[in-house]
Amino acid sequence: MSIVLSPQQALRLLSDVALDVVRDKGPQNHPDFTFRQLSILMTIYLEKPPHTVRGIAGRLGVTKPVVTRALDSLGALELVTRRRDEADRRNVIVQRTVKGALFVEQLGDLVADKAKGLAP
Amino acid sequence: MSIVLSPQQALRLLSDVALDVVRDKGPQNHPDFTFRQLSILMTIYLEKPPHTVRGIAGRLGVTKPVVTRALDSLGALELVTRRRDEADRRNVIVQRTVKGALFVEQLGDLVADKAKGLAP
DNA sequence: GCGCTTTAATACGCCTGCGAAATAATCGGC
């Protein structure tokens, strides 16, 4: 309950962040990241592992093919990796990467920085 | 300089917002909004009118066809409308709609609400 | 061991957005 942010400030924040991302001043050049992809990435980096396709799909309320495809594209960008769960080989464990961690960190810094510059 | 938000809180905020949007608890059902589309919408609703295709494209650093197509899709959702500038009929003036205003307002409320619930 | 379930990935047809180039309409200087 510690952060006080008016709706107006919230919009300005969102707008500033989106603008930087689109202008390619954001972490990297991914101007057409969707909320879906972002949410999957955030889940992997913010929630406690291990992460399975099923778990992510359930959390987001989307189908498993959606998650599989998102992991394909995030994997191509080297933001996540996959490996089989040896305990139950039906499962796939999604893991973080150095590049992904950097990306997420920079994204957090961007948002925090934009918040700092908001008008009262 | 009035808002203090740590990078960690910023990420949590972003994640929470994205999750709600994806789960369709957000303003409306647009889970695959991209940063590009969002940024265009925000420009129209937060920046001072009038808004032309050229102006928006310049602000975002994208080409004009990108803006035209985004306006097509945003228009189909009734979040914006277009009309010719009578003073200079080459220009198109992008205008807000009731539905779009409501959408943006709800988005601001969502972000503000999520911020309120952040851990210190 | 053999169904039955569960997990993830793949196949299919569709739709949307992209960049680059071409087009249509309008303006403005001369």
Place this chain on the structure above:
DNA sequence: GCCGATTATTTCGCAGGCGTATTAAAGCGC
């Protein structure tokens, strides 16, 4: 008035994501 410049849109081929249905692999209960 005409011609080059400007504005927005359209066209083209292409790449990627979607949902649904299907497949492949692995586990579980009896």
